[in-house]
Amino acid sequence: MRIKYKINGIVQGVGFRPTVYKIAKELDLKGYVLNSSDGVIIEIEGENQNKFIETLKNNLPPLARIDTIEKEILERKNYTDFEIIESKQTTKTTSISPDIAICDECLKEMFDKNNRRYLFPFINCTNCGPRYTIIKDIPYDRKNTSMAKFKMCEKCYEEYTNPLDRRYHAEPTCCFECGPELNVKWKMENGTWKELRIENGEWRIKKIELIAEKIKEGKIVAIKGLGGFHLVCNATNEEAVKELRRRKQRPTKPFAMMFKDLDTIKEYCDLSAKDTELITSKEKPIVLVKKRVDLPQIADGIDRYGVFLPYTPVHYLLFEYIDFPIVATSANISDEPIIRDSNELVEKLGNVVDYILDNDRDIINACDDSVVQAVEFEYITMRCARGYAPLMKNVKFKMDNGKWTMENEKDKIDRNNNSQFSILNSQLNILGVGANQKNTISLSFKDKFILSPHIGDLGTIGSIEYFERTIDTFRRLYDFEEDVIICDKHPYYESTKWALKQNKKIYQIQHHYAHALATMFEYDLEGDYLAFIFDGTGYGDDGTIWGGEVFIANRHTYERVHYFKQFKLIGGEKAVKNPANMAVALLDDEIAEKFKNRKLAKNLSKGSFPLTSSMGRIFDMVAYLAGMIERNEWEGMSGLLIEKYYNPEIAEYISLADSRGCGVKKEIDFVELLNFAAKNRGDFELVSSVFINSIANCVVEISEMYDLDVILGGGVFQNKTLLSEILKRSNKKIYFNKTIPINDGGISVGQTAWGIWNL
Template sequence: MRYKYIINGIVQGVGFRPTVYKIATSLNLKGYVLNSSDGVIIEIEGKNRDKFLNELKNNLPPLAKIEKIECFKLPLKNYKDFEIKYSINTTKTTSISPDISVCEDCLKEMRDKNNRRYLYPFINCTNCGPRYTIIENIPYDRVNTSMKKFKMCENCKKEYENPIERRFHAEPISCYECGPKLSVKFKIENGKWAVKDFNREIKKIEFIANKIKEGKIVAIKGLGGFHLVCDATNEKSVYELRKRKNRPLKPFAMMFRDIEMIKKYADISNKEKELILSKERPIVIVKKKKELKGIADKIDRYGVFLPYTPIHYLLFDFLDFPIVATSANISDEPIIRDSKELIEKLGSVVDFILDNNRDIINACDDSVVQVVNEERLFMRLSRGFAPKSFYIDKKTSPNILALGANQKNTISLYFNQKVILSPHIGDLKTLGSIEFFERTINTFRRLYEFKEDVIICDKHPYYESTKWALSQNKEVIQIQHHFSHALSVMFENSLDGEFLAFLFDGTGYGDDGSIWGGEVFRVTKHNYERIHYIKPFKLIGSEKGVKNPSNYAISLIDEQLAKNFKNYEIIKKLQNGPFPLTSSMGRVFDAVAFLSGMIDRNEYEGISGLIIEKFYNENIKGFIDIGIKKELDFKEIFNFAYLNRGKFELVSSIFINSLVNLVVKLSKYYNLPVILSGGVFQNKTLLGKILKNIYAYYNKEIPINDGGISIGQVAYGIWNLRRENGT
């Protein structure tokens, strides 16, 4: 008997075939293994064939993930040996591995003076390095990546073709002789740039490190795009970067040489340490220990991460301080991936550029996570974790393209029992971000030879994703924003039945045309009922009102209190203006922060929540009881915030405790299993307190904010749509 397996998942470019080869030969099995666009195909014959699958599942390479195994029993072919065959193309369903940080084996080689890759800035192997960012097509072979222009030297070719080598079919394999090169670029007169010559790659990195020491602002090309970099301990450099980038207050992420350096500046838990050291190397939000001016002013958190490319590691050979490493982009635009665009858009921001000639095909920003109750919570799912795939045991749904929301946009595909979630795209506010959105759609269409039968998008008529959907001459289904949030949790947790969903965020288009965001739904896979919501109020100033909460916050307190504000008379007149109604919990946070004196305006999205968290005091146990009515009235909380203006700990603690009490009380009242989703639940204190009082389902594998909306949309399609022929 001959067994044929078709294995799907992350099984290409991750050392899967060499592992199969080693296991098959150790069991004296005959046959072959090959990559195809359908997945990895294996045929085996021999007495020990029944042991093969268990051995494989128990000895997967570090980056591999099996999602689906199909098995066929066929007549014998009497193979003479076991071999690794070349790839073949069929239907494209194989998942693409995300980019992974350089592994310990490669780092050891990079530090070995006797190794031919000593100090080589592009060292990688089957277990690490670039994947998604360099791929043009599936299957993941060198010819389908941006490495195709680098012809392998004989030494690399020997490693590449040896099944027992760590670099067997490692597509980005290279060395000094045949691989990419670094280049240092600097400004000359008339705004032009030139390339500086060096005789060694390490000298280029040393030069850039010295410029950072001198207080200069540099751009460094990483896996998915450029970082803007400066000395995080040099206050002058940090504020100069803020000035040049026009980013007055939003926190900067910092890269550190090692975990010990992080511990000097931040308090980290064991779980946070685990995430910081993980092969994905995300930015992890942690508690400050030592203040660095200009990095994350007004809040008590840092975003920290470790080197994840050989270039980063080599850079820290010359630096003994943390560096700012923030995405090189114009506000609200995607990360920049080539130096020509960098010079065009940010030439006035940077002094020097450390570039390289390995093209980035697919831009990919850094992932951002935090820890809540010892669980990982995604704020941005990208490098290291995305593209993310899910296997679905359902064959009757049409091919679906889900377009997500306008902020923190992602897209999702469904086809052939597989869901693919894209990396973070960003806010669709600029021409550049909309182009990136369209490019990402076309990338995934190309990679999977995907053609959608139906497009699912948000109901908001002014979302760029909605406009794009309606322009495509395809069947379009629009799903309410907060329903999508709830469905994303149900999808991720494989839930069925009826749930009580608390859906708290900043903006979501409501069925009545107003702006929702403080919602309590009774929800199933198929429909929802809006059973409670924050009592709507006018968002005076509309979009500008989001930046300036004084415009509407003053109107939320008792009139005799509101009269104490200078602009009371103006606000009173504006209350009759044609401004939209909102029930947004995000705006409630902003109003509380403003009325209590914590902020004057919203410098960036989420600052109110971060400042309220900063001042939360565990020892303050009081709360304001919000009555269970259809419209949840927060007026007493708003009055309390103003009457205790300046008492930041008291206001923050009472406010958070009141929200926790409300969620717990409603949960007990309805006695239904609970779902939590929406950007407000990024608030670590709020989410943590709720979870200590009740059991709730929430997003852990996908972002809890709008980055998870496309998953909720695609889930609706899977559960509610059928192919026309029912097959």
């Protein structure tokens, strides 16, 4: 007999076909393997057919991931050999691999003086290098990428066509003879830009050395990475960092730093085992870790750094010439997407940078750096981008017979024996367009779910254009035309306004319910859960601003069973930056006396301002009343300061669930926490510790009132200390997003999940 398999997952551009080829040869099987737009197709004949799939599963390439295997039994064709044949264009459903950091084998070659790619800045193979950022269309073939303009030399082509070579069909394969070129631009005294175009062998690496020298001199440079440019300077040079802040108009928000190696990070930071695991993973994300040495101007006032390791050949070559960490922050105007083209860089940030290290391999799809954080022995994703996204997941749908199929079923599906299989092709195409901050989009079609890389805050024309461009990118890649758009209920979200202008069926899902749904989707949860959703803002069903919510929720509906006492957002959106009047207005009169703005705050409290239950704003008010901040200079500042001063030796807390009469009541009164912060103004440790303990215990006490497992969601749970304390104190089974962003980056996931389960 002949067996035909259709395998889906991350199986293209990752060395999957050569692995299949080797296994087939070893098992003396005949047939073929090919890439198609909806997966990898394999046909095999031979005595060892029954060993094939198990052997394949046990020998997958490092970047490959199998989600589903469909099996079909056919009549024998009597193949005489096993071969890899050309890609076949069919329905587009295969996963696009995220961009992956340079692998150890390529690093070894790059620093081998006898290797023809010695010091080559674009070295890659099937196990590493650009993927999503260079792709124009599926299938992932060179002609469909930005590498199409570079004709391979004979040696590269020989590797590319050899099934036993590590670079077999590694689409970005190239070398000094046939690959992209680095170029350097710098700003002249008259403000014009000049480009260095000497292309002989010596100058190829000299360009990187030149940029390294300029960084040493204190200059600010822009370096092109996989998904866009970084703004770079010497992180140990206080004046250089201060100048970058002045030019970029970013006075206090922390900068991420890139280090040469893990040992150097350990000189500046205290790392847990989980920190180390995340930092050294193949994705090489930015990881938030504890400071050991304070570098002025990098992350003043807080106890964390965002650190990451080199992930491109250019980064590694740069560190051959410098021995200090560098600031490596996204090259963009505030709230706009990362810049991917040097002409745009000169236009928008020409007054910020002195030198540009560019190359002529075009970035088709911009992609920022991912940001993650270890929590106990787990982790949370704060920005899902390079290395992790696009994130594809196979979903399962209920059949007419009430059974479920498709998710992780692997080789159990047989077309001949599953009469219900065709129902999978009748699912709606669903587009979830996310929130206004930390926007992502998600789409679902057939049995596939895809989360886009981080798009960002939709607060500028440029960011809205990027949002629309990302939608168009995924429509093109997957021949996707949505039947349904699912958006937030907030009428002023740009994503919602865009959705309502489309001539499509629209569903609007409440913001905090979408957070809960995103967690259910990640863990494939069914039934009721007690969901604590704490964040900064979200449009509530009653027209007020929610953000401190407790739901009983399932895949289909939710009930708001508790919420933090609503208060007036004095100043509207300005209260996010300036919590002073909002905070003092809530204090008991005798405690408020010590604040200069008491009269103003109390008078303003009579005004007509939006009502909110936002936990994010409660954090801000506590930080202000304790004296940690006068205003919020950047998002998350108050939370990180409260974390900094938390002392685990202080066990004191204020019971919000019992002594304040929560019980079976909906409203959780937190004003006693504000009074405590104001009365103990200046004692940062005490206020921070009592506040975190009180919120953690409130969650635990309320959860004990219900015979339900718990979901934690929303941006406030990026607070590592709060999340850790709840996990330590609770005996409940607790779920929170890990691979999907726990903040508003997960909203589109929840929206699309609701569509999958309800439409």
